[in-house]
Amino acid sequence: MTVLYSGSVLDLGINVLREEAQSILDSIEKLDNNFNEAVSLLASCSGRVVVTGVGKSGHIGRKIAATLASTGTASFFVHAGEAGHGDLGMITGDDVLVAISNSGDTDEVVNFVSFAKRNNVKSIGITGNTKSEVARLTDCHIDSGVKSEACPLGVAPTSSTTVQLALGDALAMACLAFKGFTTEDYAKTHPFGSLGRRYFIRIRDVMQPIKDIPNKPSSILLKEALPSMAIGRMGALLLIDKDNNLEGIFTDSDLRRLIVSEDKRLDQKLNTPISEFMIKNPTTIEATALASEALNVFEHRKISRIVCLEKSKVVGIIGWHNLLENKIK
Secondary structure (H helix, E strand, O other), X not given: OOOOOOOOHHHHHHHHHHHHHHHHHHHHOOOOHHHHHHHHHHHOOOOXXXXXXXXXXXHHHHHHHHHHHHOOOOEEEEEHHHHOOOHHHHOOXXXXXXXXXXXXXXXXXXXXXHHHHHOOOEEEEEEOOOOOHHHHHOXXXXXXXXXXXXXXOOOOXXXXXXXXXXHHHHHHHHHHHHHOOOHHHHHHOOOXXXXXXXXXXXXXXXXXXXXXXXXXXXXOEHHHHHHXXXXXXXXXXXXXXXXXXXEEEEEHHHHHHHHHOOOOOHHHHHOOEHHHOOEOOOOEEEOOOEHHHHHHHHHHHOOOEEEEEEOOEEEEEEEHHHHHHOOOO
């Protein structure tokens, strides 16, 4: 059996990472005005960006297409091998083709690029050979060439695919910046991710609405108010007038402090209007605000519930648990 590598497995792993990292650093020196032209083509595309490739380059292409699509540049992947069997019908004159091939001479990719050229579809080539057919046929070419693969055999696509992926990320991020794509824009395409929930979900989407929260006028006696506090999950009683204007809030914490207080007998307190004990200016937040804003209020004020308003009227309460249940963090 031929020994491919005489060092330890750990040394091999370190060497692969080092070689791939160096290949990315080397690619920096190769970037030129073609990169600017590629970004301009992608950012000004009025149709879709179509990414193609075969083999490992195809896998990289799928990831690049996904990254472009999620950062404001409409994109999809077409396998070069399927293109000549009907998938070319997906391409229009408003699209931009991104062809990825390490050799730049893979028949399926060359044929796809040739089709684009015949039909006046703008194209970008990412290849490891500046003299390849893909480099010659595309409108602008980005050099993804590497000195060698990180594979001990020198054949498995490793350094080359790493550079392709990095260049794809560079193109996508440059387009993102060029278009002024924001965090909020990103959240719109990721509504079910943690970032999307933070920048997309509103207070009104996660709060407990007023119909589910015990509420009374502030003139009610304390003994009449206490049974209402057992309703719902907030451990609080909202004090509002008949027009849903906020008068105050009385919480289970206020009740505990009242019980241990010795300023008057408990039976006297029970026969006193709750307005004497309520918090008259509780913390409020607009129901139209982002749910993440409530998180900031909780952390800053060290409280556990906030009254939600809409046009100065009480519409609900939001608590820590509402944010946790909806994974707002």
